[in-house]
Amino acid sequence: MDEPFSALDAQTRAAMQEALLAIWSEFRATVVFVTHDIYEAILLGDPVVVMSRAPGRILEAMPVRLPRPCLAEMQFDPVFIEAKRRCFALIRTEGMQGAGRQA
Secondary structure, three states: OEOOOOOOOHHHHHHHHHHHHHHHHHHOOOOOOEOOOHHHHHHHOOOEEEEOOOOOOEEEEEOOOOOOOOOHHHHHOHHHHHHHHHHHHHHHHHHHHHHHHHO
């Protein structure tokens, strides 16, 4: 799924995320979900795979150590916050390195 919720308003996006998690809970199918939203990646993914700028390569495949399906309320859990911090650091470092290459 390539950014299927990106054009949705916040309420619809949250409802669709919950619906996807409910479907996953029932069928346990593997889904490759592409998003630029760190919160969404952690909420829906395990592992979360952070990729580099072009050419795309895997920077890190990070396990998310939260119960599945992950509930929106878990965004305040220290494990969720640490996963978000790690993703942000990887993306920020990659962005700064990319900026240096283009200068």
